[in-house]
Amino acid sequence: MSRIPMRSGIDWDEGPYYQSQRLVLYQEAAQKCLANGSAFLCFCPADRYAGGDAAEEGASGGTVRRVVRCSCRDGKPSSQDTKPAIRFKVPLSGRTEFQDAVFGRREFANEEIEDFVLLRSPRGDEAAGLPTYQLGAVVDDIEMRITHVIRGADHLSNTPKQVLLYRALGAEPPLFAHVPLILGPDRTRLSKRHGATSVISYRDEGFLPEALRNFLALLGWSAGGDQEFLRTRELVEKFSLEGVSRTNAVFDRAKLEWFNTQYLQKLPVEELLPEVERELKRSKLWRDEWANGAGREWFAKTVDLLRPRIRLLPDFSTWARAFFSDEFSYDPAAKEKFWKDERLPALLAKLADALEALPEWNHDACDHALRALAEAEAVKAGLLINATRVAIVGQAVAPPLFETMVVLGRERVIGRLRRALSVLTAK
RNA sequence: GGCGCCAUGGUGCAACGGUUAGCACAUCACCCUUUCAAGGUGGAAAUACGGGUUCGAUUCCCGUUGGCGCUGCCA
Missing domain, CATH: 3.40.50.620 (HUPs)
Known part of the structure; x- marks a missing residue:
């Protein structure tokens, strides 16, 4: 206890x-x-x-x-x-x-x-x-x-x-x-029957402790106004027994998840890093070089890029796996959606070459190179963008492409592009 | 069964005698867009019912209904 x-x-x-x-x-x-x-x-x-x-x-x-x-x-x-x-x-x-x-x-x-x-x-x-x-x-x-x-x-x-x-x-x-009591969706007192009920199990599921606290505090209490996003500091400051309601409250998981995404997005990155580190260690994806120095900077930048699309901490290890490991697979739905066009193998090969020849590796350089190729080949930029995204991170849903390319680095991007070629042609 | 507590949209909260009943989640539509999120805009959606009190009830009182809790040599 x-x-x-x-x-x-x-x-x-x-x-x-x-x-x-x-x-x-x-x-x-x-x-x-x-x-x-x-x-x-x-x-x-x-x-x-x-x-x-x-x-x-x-x-x-x-x-x-x-x-x-x-x-x-x-x-x-x-x-x-x-x-x-x-x-x-x-x-x-x-x-x-x-x-x-x-x-x-x-x-x-x-x-x-x-x-x-x-x-x-x-x-x-x-x-x-x-x-x-x-x-x-x-x-x-x-x-x-x-x-x-x-x-x-x-x-x-x-x-x-x-x-x-x-x-x-x-x-x-x-x-x-x-x-007041916290009730399950069936309106009876929350218990093991309703699944995860203790603070620990939500923590294990990947909710941020502070998000959970914020959510729980608002079950049966309010500061009086409409403000809902209250960090623990503010909660402690504003809480008073007078604001406690007498009505039992139904636990709404959807809202808990909303709070979690809010914290994932609004917290200063530094506060988030220890949580992500903990998660990556849990999934064995963690690498010590990310602990400090340049590695830490890269880590912070990557987490920052990823977080708008994260719902629960484990998403960093699963959905965002390609950012932390070279061993990742292509999501079947993503392949189905963006790897259909038969011109793709040829296009991606040319893109890899173009990127390799770039004098500098940054967002705009990648952007220009890709669009120039699209224009030269008379295809929509979106075709290349979407197919490339799948090739380098394995997902259809991911952060903006060029920022992703910068974070991954030229070597990885080109390598993954060429690796995708073999998968595409083998099909 | 007895006793107790509670009652605003699907959910969580505001409004503590006078508001077109507000906000958020969820939901629907649209905008934005490089996928998907995020974000923006708009829509639908509530005072459980019946009596009082009052110039005026979401708000105060009573009843009904409903929900929950307690009623262990459990905690």
Whole structure:
């Protein structure tokens, strides 16, 4: 779990803490409740409620559950189980209220709250039981002096239990802030069923952490106006609990991808380079000469040329492979679309010769050479441009041709042009 | 079933009593163009329903409907 903030670029101040190392703390807290009368030993079988549910199935088929108060709470054990659990003794009347920064003041009738378990009954040779989430969370938060508890709205209904617990332990409840849930396309709470759901899996898919943060921040929150592209810095500056909405939000992957392309395009290249480097290393295309000096400059220029057409980081390794490796293949659709003309072999051969004879290798020189040839041969420049693109990068979709030629360098371009010839004529 | 929360285009957000109901994604069309993106312009598209309150409701109140959540010796 601690890897999530680490890999998403979110900072934390202390910890991590391990519940297993803090067991006595929870057990002491439970004992304290027992001592001051806010909890009781429950001897009921652990599966009592489950069994009861089955017995209470309504005619409609729906499971009917009730708030049950067992006789243990009055000191009359309902069974002879020698290993009791500790339950909180919820008041039979009255209301429990708390302040929520996004939902406002909330009130719950105590009679609706069940006597929840604090410490589970000991298993096997355990001396004492393990804490439930309710106990663990409250004890930890009191001990760590937590002032704001910000979490999903699915905890709203459980909050009164925790407020009761805070008071029983002699502590003042913190300020709660329940934020709306993120729903899948089917409008149920986002879960593994919906595919990639954790921060890590989106990172692995090739989304930029900052784009993901920006997208997520806007799910259930807005700065008030229409601005959407907010870098993490601005997000931190502008965020406030007051701007949080109470409506659940549906996760829209298309918009996430849009944010990613925005970041891919707008980020200063230097910020993008480490991400691309990481990706190329992953795909084994990385070469150390790109780490600094002239190699770094070439790398930056290439990434800059490529990025308007990138959607996800892995595109650098797949779609843009020809820019980083001489081993690439021709996209079948590209060949189909731009290598149809039978004059091409002859034309490309002449183009290679013309380029080879160029006194200088730059954008305009390549441009002029190609257009001059097109005119001399009475063919449209587009025919040569498109066919050449496929020949040197293997794709129909790619950056503007002459910029591509400059980045690849004369030797590569001519070599690839001639290599394409053999493929064309062999066909 | 009980309790709770929510309700503006397909999606995410604005408008916090008075706007021709705004922006973005997605979608459609056109422009640009060296392919494809990007970008530009334009179009279609929403206040769930019914009652109130008010001179005036997207906005406040009630009900209905719908969605979601909680209802574990899970977290």
